[in-house]
Amino acid sequence: MATKEETILHLPQTHWPSVLRHHRFTHNLKQAALAHDLGVTQAMISRWESGRATPSDAMQARLKRLFDAATIGVPMPNWREITALQPSMATIISRAGVLETVSQGVLREFRMARSHIEGHHLNEIFSGDALTLHLSLIDQGFFDGAVEMAESVDVMSLRLANGMKRDFYAHRLHWPRRDVDGEIRWASDGARLRKDEFIAMRDELGGQLDVILSL
């Protein structure tokens, strides 16, 4: 089993004054703010940084965990922002078939830049299952509130720039979500499958698509 990558903090001789100052500088933390985060006094931080004192073993462990991350302050993410951050394959698509928001997972699987996908129509990116699914959902009244959720096992056919296509298998869950403008959006989340998983899932689902209607 591979060992985790060592950072400078895990070397036997950590020069705490440098490490603390570097961390505070890169993350714009005043001594008081760091002290507050750690639950110690600002005077304590000052002593560590000047070298007059060394953090205790327990505190060193905490500092190492705290420093191994980049930190910023943000407002509470809304539904779209969370979707954009998802490592899985998640999308938000409008009734007309425009990919409004896609996740990091989508960018990773499709190997495309966000600007080449967001704002573009499904037709420009896909052929095959992805398109027929959109039509099926419209047919079933998905965008009019008739569907509670749907599950699909798809062959995603990506159109490439050179006119060729790249195919991969996906297992996805779809549900309607009303946005602030009152219109229903098509939200979906899912994962890529291997071929054997695809065959098994198609078998389990009994086809490409399973739609659960609202009561």
Next chain:
Amino acid sequence: MSKVVSNPEVLTIHWPTVIRHVRLSRGLKQASLAQDLGVTQTMVSRWEAGNARPSARIRTQIFDMIWTLTSSLARRTWMERARRNPSSVAVINSTGLVELASRGLLRSLKTVRGQIEGRNLRQAFRGDIPKLFGSLVDRGFFQGKIATVESVERVVFTDFDGHDTPFWQHSLHRPLFVANQRICWLISGASVSRPVLQDVRQRLGSAMVVRKAI
């Protein structure tokens, strides 16, 4: 290796942060939030300063307010849907108990629901997951001080027979404001291969990206 939480404070909701965070996220001044909750602006000010603790009624309202910001579903319906999710989703409570595992997570772990739901993460996992748990506790995750954390970790799952399933996962961690004012740890992620892992690690720049609640 396992972390014993001796200070229960780290698991209690830090109301000043949570109230300010939801208020600023909705773009409200204290007076507007006060109106929404049916209290005075002075009360909101005192809560945010930590000079007073909101009543049980208010605490429930705040939690519901936060819930509706991210989901239009009732919590129970959300849980049911999360279980069906083909991507990897887990909900773990502040004591480390795995409350929910999605279809996609079961696929990554190569196991069935009974082998993971209801188990403590320290028994079910070795390596990065328990370490991550400790790190989140340290940062006040269960107090509501964190908006999201993004990371890449090596997951090693051990089933009841002692069989290990290791894999790399790119994850997003966020607080789930469940009922009775508990915050749970919601992990959503995707398994990644070695080359993709290096790429994600490099883009993140460090082991984790922590987005604190403003």
Next chain:
Amino acid sequence: MVNELDLTAAPSKVNWPSVIRNYRMSKRLKQAALAADLGVTQAMISRWENGESDPPERVTRRLTDMVHDAFVVAPAPTWMDLISLNPAIEFVTDSMGMIKAVSRGASDLFGMVPERLEGRPVNQLIAGDFAETLETIREKGMFQNSLVFAQSLGVIDINLASGLKSERVDFIHWPRISQARSTLCVHSGKILTDDEYTARLGERGKKLVMRRTL
């Protein structure tokens, strides 16, 4: 790396029912309207869409052109596409602190090609004064439409592989709605000489000026 799938159906056969239906739906055309465009009856369109018969070659050739024009021709550039063409320093971030787009000038400043910058947390690349400014405007509600704009004078420290690069800069930051209707922030600025910096600071009076919305 192309994935091989051994589907048994001939890949080059066009699924006309799907193409015709799809084209109609995206253009919100009723069958009668498309029939008029193609010089056929509405009944014919209906039969083609049901797969009851295949459209003749005259029609398929015409359809191919129409579909091609509708979907394959590049759409007009969005405001974010235009940013990438700007020779000056300009970049866009979202509320989670991720870089969404960079100009030529910004990519030169950060010392990296745009592909490596998009999707990265901006805090990974920037330290000091400027990073603090970004945090402050986020806190003051730039992404909740609380600010009309902000102007900042200060030092930008860039984390380059070769070390830290510092420049005095004057920047303007303002909110802009994306295609997906979320609020982004555009940062546009210029590197200053020490004299220019001192002069501007004198004129403006403060390093950070924020204009709030009503």
